[in-house]
Amino acid sequence: MRILLAIDDSTCSAAATEAVLTQFVPLHTQVTVLHADDWPNGMTPSMKLAEGPAAARSALRLHRRCRTTAAALLEDTADRLRRSGFVAVASLRDGDPRQVIVDYARESGADLIVVGSHGKTGLDRMLGSVSNSVARHAPCSVEIVRPSAAATLHA
Numbered sequence: 001m002r003i004l005l006a007i008d009d010s011t012c013s014a015a016a017t018e019a020v021l022t023q024f025v026p027l028h029t030q031v032t033v034l035h036a037d038d039w040p041n042g043m044t045p046s047m048k049l050a051e052g053p054a055a056a057r058s059a060l061r062l063h064r065r066c067r068t069t070a071a072a073l074l075e076d077t078a079d080r081l082r083r084s085g086f087v088a089v090a091s092l093r094d095g096d097p098r099q100v101i102v103d104y105a106r107e108s109g110a111d112l113i114v115v116g117s118h119g120k121t122g123l124d125r126m127l128g129s130v131s132n133s134v135a136r137h138a139p140c141s142v143e144i145v146r147p148s149a150a151a152t153l154h155a
Helices: 011-023 047-049 053-083 097-106 122-128 130-137 149-154
Strands: 002-006 032-036 087-094 110-117 139-143
Touching: 002 011, 002 097, 011 053, 011 110, 011 139, 011 149, 032 053, 032 097, 053 087, 087 097, 097 110, 097 130, 130 139
Parallel strands: 002 032, 002 110, 032 087, 110 139
Antiparallel strands: none
């Protein structure tokens, strides 16, 4: 089985990782741990509006720091899966997570996408739910994992 585990640095993604570890047998299971770098959405509004060479350097430093953090998260998660017996690889892609996840699943022939849910409601959900968009457009089955109530309280 080929599983695509899409993560960010959230309790929702930690719950999705736990779901893979507890629900699937490592034997014959390959997991790709994917993070989509949706730059420049991580920038503060003031940084987006800043001008000049100093602002550009500051934005590039922030982007490098974000990518370094994402790469470390990917490798830590893949290592954790490997220690549990899974075949796991990490992939960092650029773009909107809604599209990157679906495209990567299609390219890699994933059998299942596992993604966390931030629990957005109302307008936030309609405008920005990655998990809902992935579920609607994925070429394979999708498991949407919500963090437990206890994990949400401690986050």
